[in-house]
Amino acid sequence: MNLQYEVISEEKIExxxxxxxxxxxxxxxxxxIKPELFNSMNxxxxxxxxxxxxLHNYIVVVKDMDKxxxxxxxxxxxxxxxxxxxxxxxxxxxxxxxxxxxxGCLSQFYIxxxxxxxxxxxxxxxxxxxxxxxxxxxxDYFIYVSNGNENALEFYKRKGFTVSxxxxxxxxxxxxxxxxxxxxxxx
Ligand SMILES: CC(C)(COP(=O)(O)OP(=O)(O)OC[C@H]1O[C@@H](n2cnc3c(N)ncnc32)[C@H](O)[C@@H]1OP(=O)(O)O)[C@@H](O)C(=O)NCCC(=O)NCCS
Numbered sequence: 001m002n003l004q005y006e007v008i009s010e011e012k013i014e015x016x017x018x019x020x021x022x023x024x025x026x027x028x029x030x031x032x033i034k035p036e037l038f039n040s041m042n043x044x045x046x047x048x049x050x051x052x053x054x055l056h057n058y059i060v061v062v063k064d065m066d067k068x069x070x071x072x073x074x075x076x077x078x079x080x081x082x083x084x085x086x087x088x089x090x091x092x093x094x095x096x097x098x099x100x101x102x103x104g105c106l107s108q109f110y111i112x113x114x115x116x117x118x119x120x121x122x123x124x125x126x127x128x129x130x131x132x133x134x135x136x137x138x139x140d141y142f143i144y145v146s147n148g149n150e151n152a153l154e155f156y157k158r159k160g161f162t163v164s165x166x167x168x169x170x171x172x173x174x175x176x177x178x179x180x181x182x183x184x185x186x187x
Contacts, residue, residue, distance in 0.1 A: 002065040016074050017043040023110040030148035034171045054078035058131040072115045075124040076108040090167050104132040104141040129182040143175040160185050
């Protein structure tokens with residue numbers, strides 16, 4: 001496979017539109033608890049506002065150079081004030097369990113079918129953790145996995161994240177890791 005990994009600027013996120021929408025549909029197809037919550041989730045309602053409100057964003061897109069540079073995978077991570085995770089929708093974690101002001105999050109992650117199991121996910125995951133590790137003041141990292149996505153849950157566990165708790169009656173599982181753990185894994 002002739003793949004190109006490209007870190008893209010916020011101005012170029014349009015190339016993630018289809019992948020982001022596929023991710024939402026994929027998560028809905030897996031969910032047993034409240035799948036209807038995904039009906040209103042798409043590129044415009046999830047990715048665009050998230051990028052606007054975060055303090056720092058990191059987006060990597062993988063293009064298949066043999067298929068007219070089609071975008072086949074992406075990962076989106078960000079740094080946000082911890083207060084961003086306590087809102088009308090949910091309280092994602094106990095804010096007092098985070099010492100710092102801001103937290104890191106691996107927010108969206110999608111590899112197209114047919115491109116999974118080749119190590120693309122591991123590479124994008126590692127790039128995201130390396131990016132988070134460049135922020136000296138960010139200690140706590142979060143990933144939110146929707147219910148029914150056992151494959152993703154196991155993937156993140158093998159990468160050093162641990163299940164913290166469920167929210168929204170089991171709609172989302174909150175996974176945590178931190179700078180020290182991910183630093184060690186990178187060695
Ligand atoms: C979860 C996801 C991102 C993982 O990406 P991926 O590219 O399939 O991941 P990798 O190929 O790096 O790793 C998957 C497994 O394949 C194995 N693998 C990697 N390269 C391989 C190869 N060349 N041959 C065989 N197996 C391989 C890895 O060892 C890994 O197994 P392990 O976790 O037991 O070590 C991907 O499956 C995906 O996008 N799923 C759909 C969307 C989704 O669930 N997103 C997450 C939302 S929270």
